[in-house]
Amino acid sequence: MTATYREIKADILGRITRGEWKPGSPIPAERELAEAYGSARATVNRAMRELAEDGIIERKRKAGSRVRLAPLRQARFDIPLVRREIEDQGAAYRYALVQSEVGRAPDWVRARMGLPAGAKVRHVVCLHFADAAPYQHEDRWINLAVLPQARDADFSASGPNEWLVAHVPFTEAEISISATAADAGLAAHLACAPGDPLLQIERCTRWNGRAVTFVRLVHHRGHRMTARY
């Protein structure tokens, strides 16, 4: 006997996908299942907890567990460093700095980062290539009030991304995906036509509630983000 939590999880999932336990219908209580599987309640609990995290079932104290009516679909995308993303595809990574300056943040950046008027920022524009082809255009703003060392960091050989992971311990972030049209500058850098639709990711990173950096990443034409669930 002695079922593992993985076996229990798989068995329950099987009953659901086979339609034995239909959406909305109750699942036996943990103590019952533990007896049925001949295992401890903690083991059943782990299986059920993971199924709940995966969005398959819903759990409530006293009310018990039920198969979700509309399975909560949630896709998880990994957001690796660009360098890794490119090298994992078997291409050679190359980096190029386009522009770098220190100054006051423009209003739209201040709004996104929640900075006060006149806030000083380091602004860096750079490109990431996969083999010879432009892969991603990076437009980054770093809050010098939080990271004064960024004023003198050297971004000529490697991007601000790699510098940041080495200098900022750990952060929270808000990420936003949208479609944008290539303007003249983007078209030139990404080797596409002006007006072409491009996938854009914006990310604002915070540390202890203060904005550290805001970045706008625009990908080459035809780029896709994919995930399974």
Added chain:
Amino acid sequence: MTATYREIKADILGRITRGEWKPGSPIPAERELAEAYGSARATVNRAMRELAEDGIIERKRKAGSRVRLAPLRQARFDIPLVRREIEDQGAAYRYALVQSEVGRAPDWVRARMGLPAGAKVRHVVCLHFADAAPYQHEDRWINLAVLPQARDADFSASGPNEWLVAHVPFTEAEISISATAADAGLAAHLACAPGDPLLQIERCTRWNGRAVTFVRLVHHRGHRMTARY
């Protein structure tokens, strides 16, 4: 004393964000931490396991636990039913059927779904509105070999999405996000100009390895997907 796993997790995360435990450096073993926190090892284990799932730390048997060098950034997007997505924004949901037919799948759809030549599909095009504004254009293909009941389903009043969640027990899916340009038809339906950049989500859903449905969802101009991590 008696720390909960949440407190332990928060404390460890705090030491990492404060820089006490730096990226790449080892974290004390579970048995040590359990003694330090005055709790059982299972409690520490749960805290550490969740930190690993969150991509904060890396764990290996014998080698021990370490703070991740490059924190694995992973964003989780919830993909609710369109109706819910719209109603959660406080807008009124409205649905409109544009086109519906049964026939053989065109080559590009067969390729995406992995169907044999001549496979019969139900093809449905419809629109989802938030208040009066077009919100999402849906282009859906349903494999009739797996779901023959879909041939006669009525999609005039509500979308195939809601019909599917009621008729397919549970599924796996592959999702892909990209940017596309509005063609004449999309522009007319989504009230934008031809050539406008639009966010497009494609999803292929499988059940026991067989493709059930493929859908291409194109959002109104300016739509964003957002997430935190």
Added chain:
DNA sequence: GAGTGGTCTAGACCACGCC
């Protein structure tokens, strides 16, 4: 009030993977 999931304990055995 009573049943359910949420969590914790103290102990145990195992599998992996460095040395």
Added chain:
DNA sequence: GCGTGGTCTAGACCACTCG
């Protein structure tokens, strides 16, 4: 070999929430 995480157990108390 042996230390580490991975997992399981049998029991316990608690918190939430439905009726």
